[in-house]
Amino acid sequence: MPRIISPQSPESALTDHSEHNAKIFGSPKDRLDFYRREIQYETTILANRTDAYLTAQSFLVIAFVSCMGNLNPEWGKLFTLVVPLLLAMLGVFSSLNAWPGIRAAYDIIDHWHFKQSELLRSEPVMGLAYDESPLFCETESSHKGYRKSLLFSVRTPWLFTVFWMLLAVFAFYIQVDNPGA
Template sequence: MPRIITPATPEHEISSEREARMFGSPKERLDFYRREIQYETTILANRTDAYLTAQSFLVIAFVSAMSNLNESWGQMFTLLVPPFLALLGVLSSLNAWPGIHAAYKIIDHWQLKQSNLLRSEPLMGLAYDESPLFAEAETSRASHRKSLLFSLRTPWIFLAFWVILGGYALFIQLS
């Protein structure tokens, strides 16, 4: 039944009214949450893939620059270019982190909403848990966080990698 919303209407009534209109049933809400999780997981995977591709090309360029044996300009080249590439790797790692972390936070948000829905709707939770395709491990926060650790840790691992490699390149050229 339509209601008139005035400035005196409490916020929780307005939000529940909006939610009731947006989602006709808990099943529709669950489907919506799962689509959002899938969409954000795809974004996270694409960001991680692009980042790893860029890092692999930087590693190849770094190794190629370090193996320069040209007698006339090779020593200057290996003194300047590899540390520059390592700096580029550090900067790309620092640039990749916010996007990867943002996607992770959004996935965490939708995962939490999905878990709360399954706990708040006992009949749906039971039907969901009885299905052989779904299990509690699939909806727990710990499980989904573990599945995203690779994407979260990769920029930090490469950041450390580039700092060590850049320092090593400078050390062997200057000593």
């Protein structure tokens, strides 16, 4: 049964919890391996979400540009006024929809990195082995290191939101500013 551990928790509850974790993981190395697998899994999810989002945005940009290039003399003016604005709104809404999923994956990765760093801090033997190994270093498990690598995915929806708003204003302006063309 899961327990909530707080500063007021009795020592017996904390000991029971530690024994339960020892039974699940077996050793600190098993726990570290588990954390790393979870980080890899969530990073893959974040990468897939970012890829799908960027693919959708690229198709919207192509559709937007195609609509702006419409030269039909009968209905081209109205078309280039309405459809690009609708595509820009779709781009903004899809960006706002993508943000929670991307942010959730980022938060989960942050959680597992925290657990990993706490394990390395709390287990002196693991920490020493970790620091002496040429495959691992403190930069790899620090908050600063992995957060920088995830910034692209986290910032992209906001950058595209601003991009679509600017494109919508631009598309509207060039249609209204030059009505005779």
